[in-house]
Amino acid sequence: MRARGPxxxxxxxxxxxxxxxxxxxxxxxxxxxxxxxxxxxxxxxHPYHATFPGTGLEASGQPRGPGGEFxxxxxxxxxxxxxxxxxxxxxxxxxxxxAALLAAVAGTLAGMLAGLAGGALDTLLxxxxxxxxxxxxxxxxxxxxxxxxxxxxxxxITMTILVVAFFSVAAFARVIRGQVLALRRQEFVEAARLLGxxxxxxxxxxxxxxxxxxVTVLTALLIPAAIVFEATLSFLGAGVPPPMPSWGSMLGEGxxxxxxxxxxxxVPGALLLLTTLSFxxxxxxxxxALDPRGGPAARGR
Amino acid sequence: MxxxxxxxxxxxxxxxxxxxxxxxxxVHVSPVPVERVLGGPRATPETLAQIRANLGLDRPxxxxxxxxxxxxxxxxxxxxxxxxxxxTALIAxxxxxxxxxxxxxxxxxxxxxxxxxxxxxxxxxxxxxxxxxxxxxxxxAxxxxxxxxxxxxxxxxxxxxxxxxxxxxGPPLEADFLRRMILPWIALSxxxxxxxxxxxxxxxxxxxxxxxxxxxxxxxxxERRVVGRHVLRPALTPVVTQFGIDLGALVGSTIVIEKVxxxxxxxxxxxxxxxxxxxxxxxxxxxxxxxxxxxxxxVVDICYSLLDPRLRHR
Numbered sequence: 001m002r003a004r005g006p007x008x009x010x011x012x013x014x015x016x017x018x019x020x021x022x023x024x025x026x027x028x029x030x031x032x033x034x035x036x037x038x039x040x041x042x043x044x045x046h047p048y049h050a051t052f053p054g055t056g057l058e059a060s061g062q063p064r065g066p067g068g069e070f071x072x073x074x075x076x077x078x079x080x081x082x083x084x085x086x087x088x089x090x091x092x093x094x095x096x097x098x099a100a101l102l103a104a105v106a107g108t109l110a111g112m113l114a115g116l117a118g119g120a121l122d123t124l125l126x127x128x129x130x131x132x133x134x135x136x137x138x139x140x141x142x143x144x145x146x147x148x149x150x151x152x153x154x155x156x157i158t159m160t161i162l163v164v165a166f167f168s169v170a171a172f173a174r175v176i177r178g179q180v181l182a183l184r185r186q187e188f189v190e191a192a193r194l195l196g197x198x199x200x201x202x203x204x205x206x207x208x209x210x211x212x213x214x215v216t217v218l219t220a221l222l223i224p225a226a227i228v229f230e231a232t233l234s235f236l237g238a239g240v241p242p243p244m245p246s247w248g249s250m251l252g253e254g255x256x257x258x259x260x261x262x263x264x265x266x267v268p269g270a271l272l273l274l275t276t277l278s279f280x281x282x283x284x285x286x287x288x289a290l291d292p293r294g295g296p297a298a299r300g301r
Numbered sequence: 302m303x304x305x306x307x308x309x310x311x312x313x314x315x316x317x318x319x320x321x322x323x324x325x326x327x328v329h330v331s332p333v334p335v336e337r338v339l340g341g342p343r344a345t346p347e348t349l350a351q352i353r354a355n356l357g358l359d360r361p362x363x364x365x366x367x368x369x370x371x372x373x374x375x376x377x378x379x380x381x382x383x384x385x386x387x388x389t390a391l392i393a394x395x396x397x398x399x400x401x402x403x404x405x406x407x408x409x410x411x412x413x414x415x416x417x418x419x420x421x422x423x424x425x426x427x428x429x430x431x432x433x434x435x436x437x438x439x440x441x442a443x444x445x446x447x448x449x450x451x452x453x454x455x456x457x458x459x460x461x462x463x464x465x466x467x468x469x470x471g472p473p474l475e476a477d478f479l480r481r482m483i484l485p486w487i488a489l490s491x492x493x494x495x496x497x498x499x500x501x502x503x504x505x506x507x508x509x510x511x512x513x514x515x516x517x518x519x520x521x522x523x524e525r526r527v528v529g530r531h532v533l534r535p536a537l538t539p540v541v542t543q544f545g546i547d548l549g550a551l552v553g554s555t556i557v558i559e560k561v562x563x564x565x566x567x568x569x570x571x572x573x574x575x576x577x578x579x580x581x582x583x584x585x586x587x588x589x590x591x592x593x594x595x596x597x598x599x600v601v602d603i604c605y606s607l608l609d610p611r612l613r614h615r
Binding site for chain 1: 316319438439443450453454587598
């Protein structure tokens, strides 16, 4: 029989969490829905940017509800909500995941540098972190996206990812810096230094492995936050440029007519809610699995 | 204590200057020139030059910055490019709505979060606790603008038809005050309420595990007194810290709530100004919000060292 390492133990604890398993299943379904977007497009014959004023709108100009040719209804311009929601899922997942990963990598690096280097570099990085946290992030993000007006979808997505990541780095780096400062005083780091290990070696071989739990938990909790951030930006018209759909922009554009057309609110809203709920539950499960001391009951779950 | 406070204030002023400069530089290097926005697509080069001259944009960059900084020190944020009105007046006109929104929301989320968190901690592992936890999870996962849209749909569209009238659009500070603000307050505070429930619960459980709580119980103190006198104060310290920080940062999220409910607050002002390229208003509001965030942090820092004597001598 082999001894089980801490990551193995954490994985086994994670697997036992039924709420997390259900969340993973929901996310896989949403991912499949997103991946099959071209299929929905093909089956309905409605490209995501095409308008169908003839079939999608009633004579009064009201969008047609779910059923028949439009399984999830049409929006205020007569576009297919099903197809748009599927393409929107791609944007939400892609932006949320890549922004969170980017922020995690940058935040870990910045936090470790600040914590280990000390002196002027630490002061500079810490001030930068303070500065970013003091900025009204939503306002600055909207300002950024509207000043650099971008029309191509690819550039718009990249820009949104960068904006979301940028404003998530500071909080991340601050936590990691604190952690590094605490680890630095521990005996095993002292021992490594006495053995003649270089700074780079201490950083990679001694400190980094001890940060993995913290980094994993923070990243897992960052993903739903990043998805919400993107949706909020797009809702305000400062995210992914139209006609590329995103759940946020669908909610924003439908805002004027959803009082009579509930599906414009319900479809993207429910998808967004399910996604963030699932990611939040997975994040909680990851935290409980990696830090078993409190146990789920002590944590508000 | 005084030295610590002085250092904090100095730091706050420095941050403010840094943000002001940053926003100024950023807005002025933006690739979409202001005269294009104001002059429209068909403006002749002469008109564009005239607009630049009128706004003082033809002067060298350092001179513009100098004027900006000088005016800022006198409390003058300049005039709006679009309406020509002073930015301070524009903001002052919108500020009451936003403050009212934030104040109501903050009361709701702090009181609600602390109450639910206490419930969860005192009755840990019971049905109450589980119900609170489910509520928290839902709150954490709901983006404020989705909450706002859902509330608006349910209460303003569905229920109005059946006679329940809960939301009324219009200026918030007049008649029917509650009816106008209750939904925006809920929408603004829902996510925060969840966060605070979790925060309070975790902090209280930590303190409940301390030795001196066991001592207090062993002395035969009633549970009400143990929680009220010995647990609440230390448990609330981190919660209050977070409250100060979030309060300032919240001004940003009001943009979304104001947009959904059609409240004419500062958030709407800046959202419209960004679309119109109205640089002075954008800078003005950004500075205002930054002042709020920095002041909130400052107050929290100082309060924290008053509450916790250990921090005074760092």
